[in-house]
Amino acid sequence: MIPERLARYTTARLGTEGEAWLARLPALVNACEDRWDLVAGPPFVPGGAIAYVAPVLRADGSEAVVKISLIERENRFEGEALRAWDGRGAVRLLGAEPALGALLLERCRPGASLLAFADEEAADAIALDVLARLWRPVAPGHPFELAADLAAEWSAAMPDAYFAAGRPLEERIAGRAAATLAELAATADREELVLLHQDVHHDNILDAGERGWLAIDPKPLAGEPGFDAGALLRDRRATLLAGAHPTRAMARRLDRVTAATGLDRERVRAWGFAQCVVLGLSSHRVGYPDGAALIGCARLLLSE
Numbered sequence: 001m002i003p004e005r006l007a008r009y010t011t012a013r014l015g016t017e018g019e020a021w022l023a024r025l026p027a028l029v030n031a032c033e034d035r036w037d038l039v040a041g042p043p044f045v046p047g048g049a050i051a052y053v054a055p056v057l058r059a060d061g062s063e064a065v066v067k068i069s070l071i072e073r074e075n076r077f078e079g080e081a082l083r084a085w086d087g088r089g090a091v092r093l094l095g096a097e098p099a100l101g102a103l104l105l106e107r108c109r110p111g112a113s114l115l116a117f118a119d120e121e122a123a124d125a126i127a128l129d130v131l132a133r134l135w136r137p138v139a140p141g142h143p144f145e146l147a148a149d150l151a152a153e154w155s156a157a158m159p160d161a162y163f164a165a166g167r168p169l170e171e172r173i174a175g176r177a178a179a180t181l182a183e184l185a186a187t188a189d190r191e192e193l194v195l196l197h198q199d200v201h202h203d204n205i206l207d208a209g210e211r212g213w214l215a216i217d218p219k220p221l222a223g224e225p226g227f228d229a230g231a232l233l234r235d236r237r238a239t240l241l242a243g244a245h246p247t248r249a250m251a252r253r254l255d256r257v258t259a260a261t262g263l264d265r266e267r268v269r270a271w272g273f274a275q276c277v278v279l280g281l282s283s284h285r286v287g288y289p290d291g292a293a294l295i296g297c298a299r300l301l302l303s304e
Contacts, residue, residue: 001042002052009049012286014070021070025052032056032066032102036095040066048217049288050075055107063107064094071101074198074219077143079103081220084142084195089133090215091208108216109209114202120236121256123202126213127235128260130205131228134215135194138222147196147223148188154278155181165284169277169295173302177277180270193222200228201235226263230271233257233301234279237293240300250300273301 002025010018029040029052036058043054051069058064069075082093087106095104117123138144154161158178162171197204198219208214221227233253243249254272258265276298283291 003043003045003047005046005049006043006052009286009288010070018070025068028052028068028100028102029054029066031100032068032097032104035097035100035102036066036104038064038066038104051217056104063109065091065105065107067103067105069101069103071098073145077220078218080143081195081218084136084139085134087211087214088136089130090197090218091206105216106208106214108206108211108214110207112207114205114213115236116207117202120239120253124232124235124253124256125260127200127202127205127232128229128257130213130215131197131200131225131232132261134197135225135228138193138195142195142222144195144220144222146188146190146193147198147221147227148185148190150221151181151188151274152185154274155179155185158278161278161281161285165281165291168284168291169280169298173295173298174277174281176302177274177298180274181278184267184270184274189224192224194225196221196223196225196228198228198231200231224267225261226267226271227275229257229261229263229268230273230275233268233272234276234294234297237290237297241293241296246296247300247303250297254301269301273298276301 002022007022010022033040038056038058041055043052047053051067053067056064056066079093079096082090092106114123114126155178158174162174197215198221204217205213205215240246240249254269258268276294280291280294283294
């Protein structure tokens with residue numbers, strides 16, 4: 001069974017390449033079962049939009065999770081990041097099979113995400129504690145792309161991305177995002193680098209019982225912590241935008257994040273704003289449903 005969400009967005013993003021990968025998925029699952037001597041259950045539903053993820057039972061009776069991805073730029077070093085973290089703040093890597101695009105991962109039990117917390121402030125405190133554990137200095141010769149280089153690339157690509165997405169926001173905001181990304185890239189510290197998650201949000205942090213709260217689904221980069229702190233600003237965006245005073249709520253969120261981390265408030269805001277525009281345009285281009293909400297968060301951060 002291939003989750004409908006995964007099938008829809010894989011095809012939207014990757015066209016015939018995505019369709020061919022989806023057709024291979026059953027054989028890839030079988031290959032993982034043979035490779036690791038396990039039995040896979042039905043995939044998690046609705047599951048992710050990028051990878052096939054399913055619970056598995058290993059030969060020794062223990063539980064785990066298998067994650068199969070079409071290897072792309074964002075995920076090609078996911079295994080290396082999990083290996084570097086070694087279970088500190090993130091799920092443990094139990095095995096990797098690059099030829100299959102497959103990872104065997106620790107299963108979190110009970111497994112509820114931070115979205116189960118009605119108290120956003122309490123959830124943010126946990127998320128920031130997880131990030132503090134993940135922000136470890138990268139080793140010399142690391143394979144990870146630099147966040148500063150990605151920011152420069154996003155800046156240069158902004159005009160094309162804006163028109164490819166159908167111009168879903170004011171051109172001046174897209175231009176402001178391009179300028180912000182260029183400035184962040186030019187002023188980034190390229191010496192004191194930490195390992196970044198890139199896609200941290202409350203639904204990517206799970207309750208692992210005695211192991212505490214653990215991050216899943218990294219898209220690793222090397223860079224400054226402000227990049228990840230800015231990513232957290234776009235969390236729970238539908239609820240945020242539906243509130244009575246969303247601009248004030250965003251300002252309070254930014255204050256919480258910067259107070260807890262000691263990071264420069266303006267730099268975190270800048271990273272958060274620019275990422276919202278980049279992801280909002282990308283979401284509009286491929287038909288993700290939250291493109292408008294991402295752009296809404298960008299507007300809040302611009303006016304904050």
